Amino acid sequence: MNPRLLLLPLALLALGCQNPARKAENAAPAPYKFPHGIHIESGVACVECHAPILKATKLKANVVDVQIPTKSEVCAACHDPIPEYKPVQRFEPVVRFDHAAHIPRLKGVKDECQGCHAKIAEPGSFKVEVPPMATCTACHNHKQDYAVGRCTPCHVDLKQYAKPVKDYTHEASFLKTHGKWAMASVSTCSSCHDQTMCAQCHTATTRPMPPSIQFPEKVTAEFIHRGDWISRHAMESQADPVSCSKCHGTGYCQSCHSFQGIAPGGASLRDPHPAGWVSIHGQAARQNILSCAGCHNQGANSLCVACHTTGRVNPHPPGWKGTQAQIGSNPMCRVCHTQ
């Protein structure tokens, strides 16, 4: 192992010691102070204090859409003097919402603000009363969006929510199709999943074991290599060789095959091929060259080169159109085409 890697645990330790959570724990949140309920009951319109919300097209961090009137007749009807109140924002926006677009549609509707904001924080409360999603779906049909996990048009980040796993096993064969969704929609995936989630399976180059070994308790997960993968890996590779090669380079195969003594480089080399292999190996290579590459991909030192050099057995399939110019420019060609 490279000794410089020993720096890793030290760096991680340093990171762990700088725990930002301590700041959160020490800074105890303050409760709300403004008594919303009594003002609503007194007939004070919400916009008397929340006038900026009428033009707010976004919920923004660090922007408080409150403007307390200082010389308002509405306030003076009850307050003398009008008490000072400094509004604060107590939450990070978790959804994208355009008040300016929504409010005009509610004009004339009784209790137009409370139609969504049924619960409003009262003094002493620490809880941010964000309208539930059912409020949105009362007007908007998001059934299909929910079905396919199309959340980011509204939600900024879903990581804070408990995942509705029961619904989000995604569609059947999602394991097979998830790449098709992800290649164009990385941002959609990342609204729920960190790169760690992808990396659990997609960093096969650096991981010591497949997730099915690391997480045996996850019996409902669709791990590809669950169970006795070794005994069937050749069949799976034959059925869908490209699927294997998207995660595993041929070096991965060669490493184990050499370890097992069935590939060049093994300590006690054993020939895994059946009798009469020489006469049928061409057919086998044409049908699944990736299987051959699992042992015989040593570049210019590959076993194939010994017989398939210029003037001997032509290995190129029908449709091959390599030219002399390409041979001259491509070192791979020059391994066999030495003249």
Add this chain to the structure above:
Amino acid sequence: MRLRLGIAALAAATLLAPAASHGSELDAYSSTQLNVQSQWRDGSTSNVVPLYEFLTLTGREVSIPGGQLYFQVDGWGAANLGANPWWNGYTNAGAWSGDLNQAWVQGRFLDNQLRFTLGRQTVGYGNSRMLQLDGGSFQGVVAKMVTFDGYVGVPTTQRFTAYGSIFSANPTIGDLAVGGRVGFAWTSWLNTGVSAAFAWNGGQSTREDLALDLRFSPISWMYLLGYVDWSLFASNYFDGLGAQIADSNVSLVFPVTPHLQFTVEYTYTVPSLALPYNSILWVFADTTRQYVGGSARVGLEAFKLHVPLDFEVGYRYIIEGDTGLPETSGNGDRYFLRATWRPTKDAALGAEGSRLFLPDQGYWMARAYGSLKMYGFTGTLDFQGYWFDQPVNAITNSLIGSATLGYDVGGGFAVVGALQGGATPYYTSYVNGLVKLTYNATYRSREVYE
């Protein structure tokens, strides 16, 4: 140089951590795991006893000028207490192992519309094939419709060795990889993009592909997904488009409700084009694989029946392309069926079966599994059997079972013990054990004003 890059990303993450004060969170995951295993090697078995430490630290939403910072370090180390375990590397000697899966720092700017990531990462957009990379990447969105994604770096290799060599376990090999995608999205109707992936090793091309992807949804309950990856490199050496299409597929997905979904798909691939283009074997093959099939997920809850039972069924017809040689190739089939009953959110019971048929080999599979969480304990059972059409290592079946028992200690700690055993073509009988202590917690520092 590559090592320095990884360490630089790590150091940056460490140094920036104190800035966490504004709506930030740190997610920590640690798993200390002792495996006791038999490993089959060269006709005999060896007992391997690696003690692993997996550690993942993820920081999110750390305020920086003009944006937010995200970072992640994900790595592992192992002390090999018994025989040396096999691992995907040629340098697996000695009592210690370790590697880094992820180590990146990401800056997000302009309300998340621009992201830069530096370090060891996994890029998954377009035709990058989930490339594990030591380098940099960016993602940009213009007017919510046009996206720009790009990456440049060195394909990661196991334990920082084997860079650019055929011994790299990374499917993309080389000393430089460059790629990206330009996409266009219009509402939920259309998302399409053009991507490119290039890699070189010592100036020799190992990958040279262009791709087009499409997601089209004119109605909310139907998606058309399409993808075609064209090998620029192969176009110089092979006549006919069929020999130049490395990978392609088209699918129709009908997500009617979360419990009622249907998919039909067609896939066309040229397996040899999955090899690095500097491989000498690349010039030998011209066969193709095609797949036609579909799958369905039908949950009884979709029909207003209050029975939490889901069925999944699928079929795939495997077509091997004609190689032009005297012996004809054959086709195959794959079927699967799964039923899952979730009586409560803490319990699941499932059964599944599958069949793979190939011209000269195949198998039947049956599996039953269950999990139950109660009083802080979680127990699982899993039984799986394979019956092969032709003997594998002179054996025609493989039967294994596993049981796990975990306990949620609290405070983010949990312990899990597992036993797995059975009889397979390579083990007349075996028992493997695992015990692990995991810690998973998220520390949040949300903004609170007085």
